[in-house]
Amino acid sequence: MIEILSSGALATVQDLGRHGALGLGVGVSGAMDGMALAAGNILLGNDDGAAAIEIPVFPFVVRFGRGSAFAITGANVVARLNGSPIEAWWAHEAVMGDILEIGPPEPSPWRAARAYLSISGGIAVEPVLGSRSTQLRGAFGGHLGRQLRKGDRLPLAPTGGPPRLDCGLVPPALAMPLEIDGLPVVRALPAAEHDRFAPASLAAFWSEPWKITSHSDRYGYRFAGPVLEPLAPMELRSHGIVPGVIQVPHGGQPIVQMRDAQPSGGYPKVATVIEADLWRLGQAPIGSRVRFLKVDWEEAVEALDRNEAWLGQVRRLVGLRRLQERAA
Amino acid sequence: MSALGHVSLLGTSALLFEAPGETTLDAQRRIWSLAREAMAWPEVREAVPGMNNLMISLRRPPGAWAPLAERLRLAWDSVEPLPLEGRCIELPVTYGGDGGPHMADVIAYSGLTAEEVADIHSAPTYPVFALGSHPGYCYLGGMDPRIATPRRRTPVLSIPGGAVSIGGSQTGVSASAGPSGWNTIGSTDMTFFDVSRTPPALLQPGDSIRFRIRKVLP
Known part of the structure; x- marks a missing residue:
């Protein structure tokens, strides 16, 4: 068990998402930065998709109810274990009663908004419809279907994973940077209504920086920039959508659907952020600016392959390190 | 071609099939039928009906998406309506x-x-x-x-x-x-x-x- 001693808003239990319930109106949810979640789990010897705590607001403080290996990935946060500073993106060990305090991200070569606290064996809340991710809209999954609060106690897997490794990782934001003119880039594929926007609007969409407004959360990011005009007004029939879809409501300011996106919608879609770059956008802080880069199908699939190759490399390195420690 | 419906991309995660013509219950019965058929395809994680349209989410993106899009259009052409009746x-x-x-x-x-x-x-x-x-x-x-x-x-x-x-x-x-x-x-x-x-x-x-x-x- 771990106990939440202090939590900012919107910390939730997340895994890699809930698949197979779209037909009930249930979206996928899951970690906004799936790469960080998987990497933290690999460091600990967990399954890639073991449930962890996603932390977007700091500080976040927990007490360990039993000894356990843990790792903090995602944002480059300042963390302290019983007051002593510890590194993010490194595996650590806590004993029963230890207090872990996760502070805000500090300036670093990569900008990321969310931290993930992974624990050996994973957070053992009951899976609902096949996932431990919190479904905020449906108020189920995760811990009681809601964000975490002070005093919450989360169950851990009865037996943890393998012993802790003294090992860390270079974050994917450093290993696979993607920037143009100093601004983070996310790649996108044109969607069904792309060509029904005015040429000047499309030029602006693909070239201007877009600001992430304060009305942005796990459901979606609302962007501010040039007004995007359709060639003619569009009213579409409701249809399935996925995280990453970039809708343009009649006001002309795009909304990118994120992990808690509803599974269907009807606003015109100019493009879709590729699955391989959702983690990048998921880490972009409110108030920051990003660019959208047009890619084709082959590039989008290759980007996904690269993510998987990076995770494969991490898995291999951690495995080698484990063999080394066992031999020592 | 439009009589076969239109297929577009939702990133690399899903394809969206849109039936041609007006929104009708008859067309929706064919969408239900198409969903049932597409669910059996190995590439498809989930087939999700919308309003006279169908999203298929992919287990992993294939090297090319055109063949799958074509398969959806052809299947639409041949499906029999599925007359679901409930309460x-x-x-x-x-x-x-x-x-x-x-x-x-x-x-x-x-x-x-x-x-x-x-x-x-x-x-x-x-x-x-x-x-x-x-x-x-x-x-x-x-x-x-x-x-x-x-x-x-x-x-x-x-x-x-x-x-x-x-x-x-x-x-x-x-x-x-x-x-x-x-x-x-x-x-x-x-x-x-x-x-x-x-x-x-x-x-x-x-x-x-x-x-x-x-x-x-x-």
């Missing part, structure tokens, strides 16, 4: 007032009175075409085009559960509180989704809803 539930609705904050927009757009909007809205029996949007939410077919009203310029950050709303030529009832781009014209009470039930959703495609006027508020 009908009746929902009493309070139209207008605090629970219907966008009734004024529908009145302004349609040129009708609140009473006329309520009469027209509560007249049909609406078949559930698909579930989507949020847990338990039903997309309904058969709304009278006289009360069609464009989706809002900017989505509302939260509307309550039980909100009865109009988006374009469609209508529906929110199953829980959340953001919405539709025009809320009234409110009702019903639990559409309970994860402890099996199945968790109250209604499924082929079921239907009737709205009854409880009252119309100014």
